[in-house]
Amino acid sequence: MLLAELEIRHSRAAVPTRRVALGERWLPAEPPPGPGGILLGGLVAAHVDAIDDELLVDLLGLIDDLESDRRIPQPRLRHRFQIDVHGLDRSRHRLVAEGEEMVFDLDDHGPPVPQVLGAVYAVRELPEDARPVVYDVLRRAMRWDGPLGPELVAYLRERRAAGLPWRGLPTDIRWALRILGFESDSDPEGDEIRRRFRSLVRDVHPDHGAEHEGAGLRILELTEARRILLS
Numbered sequence: 001m002l003l004a005e006l007e008i009r010h011s012r013a014a015v016p017t018r019r020v021a022l023g024e025r026w027l028p029a030e031p032p033p034g035p036g037g038i039l040l041g042g043l044v045a046a047h048v049d050a051i052d053d054e055l056l057v058d059l060l061g062l063i064d065d066l067e068s069d070r071r072i073p074q075p076r077l078r079h080r081f082q083i084d085v086h087g088l089d090r091s092r093h094r095l096v097a098e099g100e101e102m103v104f105d106l107d108d109h110g111p112p113v114p115q116v117l118g119a120v121y122a123v124r125e126l127p128e129d130a131r132p133v134v135y136d137v138l139r140r141a142m143r144w145d146g147p148l149g150p151e152l153v154a155y156l157r158e159r160r161a162a163g164l165p166w167r168g169l170p171t172d173i174r175w176a177l178r179i180l181g182f183e184s185d186s187d188p189e190g191d192e193i194r195r196r197f198r199s200l201v202r203d204v205h206p207d208h209g210a211e212h213e214g215a216g217l218r219i220l221e222l223t224e225a226r227r228i229l230l231s
Contacts, residue, residue: 001096001097002026002094002095002096002097003028003035003038003039003094003095003096003097003102004026004027004028004034004035004036004038004039004094004095005024005025005026005027005039005092005093005094005095006022006025006026006027006036006039006040006043006092006093006094006118006119006122007022007023007024007025007090007091007092007093008020008021008022008023008090008091008092008093008110008114008115008118008119009021009022009023009085009088009089009090009118010079010088010089010090010091010110010111010114010115010118011088011089011114012087012088012089013089013111015087017080018075018078018079018080018113018114019079019080019081019082019088020079020080020081020082020113020114020117020118020121021081021082021083021084021085021088021118022118022121022122022125023085023090023092025122025125027039027040027122027125027126029126029127029130029134030127030130032129032130032133032134033130033133033134033137033156033157034130035095035102036126036134037126037130037133037134037137037156038095038102038137038153038156038157039093039094039095039104040119040120040122040123040134040137040138041119041134041137041138041140041141041152041156042095042104042106042141042148042152042153042156043093043106043115043116043118043119044116044119044120044138044141044142045141045142045144045148045152045156046104046106046115046148047112047113047115047116048112048116048141048142048144050112051077051112051113051116052216053216053217053220054216055077055078055113055216056142056216056217056219056220057216057219057220057223058076058077059077059116059120059142060139060142060220060223060224062076062077062117062120063120063135063138063139066120066121066123066124066135067131067132067135076117077113077116077117078113079113079114079117081117081121089110091107091109091110091114091115091118092107093105093106093107093115094106101150101153102150102153104148104152106148119138120138123135123138137156139224140155140156141156142220142224143221143224173228173229175225175228176224176225176226176228176229177225177229179221179222179224179225180193180196180197180200180222180225180226180229181196181200182196188229190230193226193229193230194226194230197222197223197225197226200222201219201222204218204219204222
């Protein structure tokens with residue numbers, strides 16, 4: 001049984017332009033995140049590891065901008081979002097029910113960045129009260145480290161699914177404290193969190209002599225840990 005569906009339109013492989021748009025979609029989001037939010041989170045989890053490190057922080061920034069209803073200058077992540085779908089290739093993604101389980105049926109022929117961008121932009125199509133929950137689902141999906149199976153569905157539906165690896169608990173304050181180097185039982189003040197974040201970002205940033213490889217992912221983790229502790 002079909003639970004949710006999203007068609008993402010994107011530039012064809014032989015075309016030099018980088019464009020992305022939304023095609024047909026059915027994204028039920030009640031109660032939030034609903035099947036639609038689970039499908040969007042699964043899309044992000046499936047493709048985010050294939051995105052260059054330097055674009056990951058830009059992706060978090062785009063999610064923040066969309067959630068805050070800011071104007072979105074184009075392009076983002078080197079792709080231009082548009083309404084017109086003429087001449088664009090299509091990738092169709094579905095969430096289906098098999099017995100009692102939700103199962104991802106993702107089209108894997110397209111490049112990863114348009115799939116993630118399509119998922120992120122699609123949140124604006126959801127009911128307003130569901131959007132904050134689904135944006136949080138997308139942030140957590142960015143750090144999923146495992147297969148696209150029942151554990152991912154449980155993790156996206158519940159903030160603290162049991163039995164998952166530590167990377168599967170990115171909204172946990174303990175995770176954020178660990179990333180920023182605080183003791184697990186500490187309660188740092190806002191100014192201390194900001195100072196620690198700035199210091200650690202300088203340590204891992206290539207402009208200050210750190211290695212380029214892995215720097216983007218490390219900065220992404222630090223950025224998200226700061227957001228969690230300051231929220």
